[in-house]
Amino acid sequence: KQEVTQIPAALSVPEGENLVLNCSFTDSAIYNLQWFRQDPGKGLTSLLLIQSSQREQTSGRLNASLDKSSGRSTLYIAASQPGDSATYLCVLVPGGTSYGKLTFGQGTILTVHP
Amino acid sequence: EAQVTQNPRYLITVTGKKLTVTCSQNMNHEYMSWYRQDPGLGLRQIYYSMNVEVTDKGDVPEGYKVSRKEKRNFPLILESPSPNQTSLYFCASSKGGNQPQHFGDGTRLSIL
Numbered sequence: 332k333q334e335v336t337q338i339p340a341a342l343s344v345p346e347g348e349n350l351v352l353n354c355s356f357t358d359s360a361i362y363n364l365q366w367f368r369q370d371p372g373k374g375l376t377s378l379l380l381i382q383s384s385q386r387e388q389t390s391g392r393l394n395a396s397l398d399k400s401s402g403r404s405t406l407y408i409a410a411s412q413p414g415d416s417a418t419y420l421c422v423l424v425p426g427g428t429s430y431g432k433l434t435f436g437q438g439t440i441l442t443v444h445p
Numbered sequence: 446e447a448q449v450t451q452n453p454r455y456l457i458t459v460t461g462k463k464l465t466v467t468c469s470q471n472m473n474h475e476y477m478s479w480y481r482q483d484p485g486l487g488l489r490q491i492y493y494s495m496n497v498e499v500t501d502k503g504d505v506p507e508g509y510k511v512s513r514k515e516k517r518n519f520p521l522i523l524e525s526p527s528p529n530q531t532s533l534y535f536c537a538s539s540k541g542g543n544q545p546q547h548f549g550d551g552t553r554l555s556i557l
Contacts, residue, residue, distance in 0.1 A: 362543050363543055365545060365546060367548075372551075372553075373550065373551070374535065374548045374549060374550040374551050375535065375537075375546075375548040376548075377545050377546065377547070377548075380545045382543055383543075420487075420488070422546065424543075424546075431476060431478065431493040431494075431495055431501060432490060432493065432503060432504075433478065433490055433493075433546070434490075435480075435487050435488040435489075436487070437487040438487060
């Protein structure tokens with residue numbers, strides 16, 4: 332069974348810092364990995380999707396990498412802002428016929444203070 | 446606008462009173478799924494559907510039912526709700542295994 336771990340569980344940084352969020356997984360047979368942010372009491376907003384054949388994806392200040400061989404993905408946020416404060420979740424879509432069974436990490440709670 | 450719509454957004458009800466949470470998507474997605482989110486446990490999958498009339502259990506299906514009679518709708522049914530089903534529920538859809546997931550805004554259920 333796929334297990335997904337996100338480290339750290341919580342992170343507090345001053346505005347302007349570059350930071351890295353980590354997501355590790357036990358089964359490398361994945362279709363893709365997706366990063367989301369969730370604001371308190373709200374739904375999930377998609378940030379980046381990395382296909383299993385890709386190594387990284389970039390959107391603005393965000394960069395996500397994927398290393399299937401080591402079972403790791405990282406989300407890099409450059410020049411953090413208070414508006415980046417949220418919970419960040421990684422989600423794995425398994426490969427093969429079981430792609431319906433998504434697995435979520437527990438999330439990293441990010442606080443960026445002015 | 447492409448979206449996943451859940452209703453109701455909030456519901457307070459009592460033990461044993463059947464309820465249905467609706468989920469509808471306008472993107473012609475084959476795949477739809479339901480999750481519950483609880484503090485300390487994260488998001489856990491309840492049921493998913495790969496297409497019309499095709500559904501399968503996720504990690505926590507006990508106490509829930511689903512149906513997929515039409516492509517756009519995937520209702521979640523609680524036949525006899527209990528307090529341990531108090532949670533924040535999310536519906537999601539996607540075009541397929543290598544496509545991004547789109548989530549609804551969530552339904553907060555309180556079972557007294």
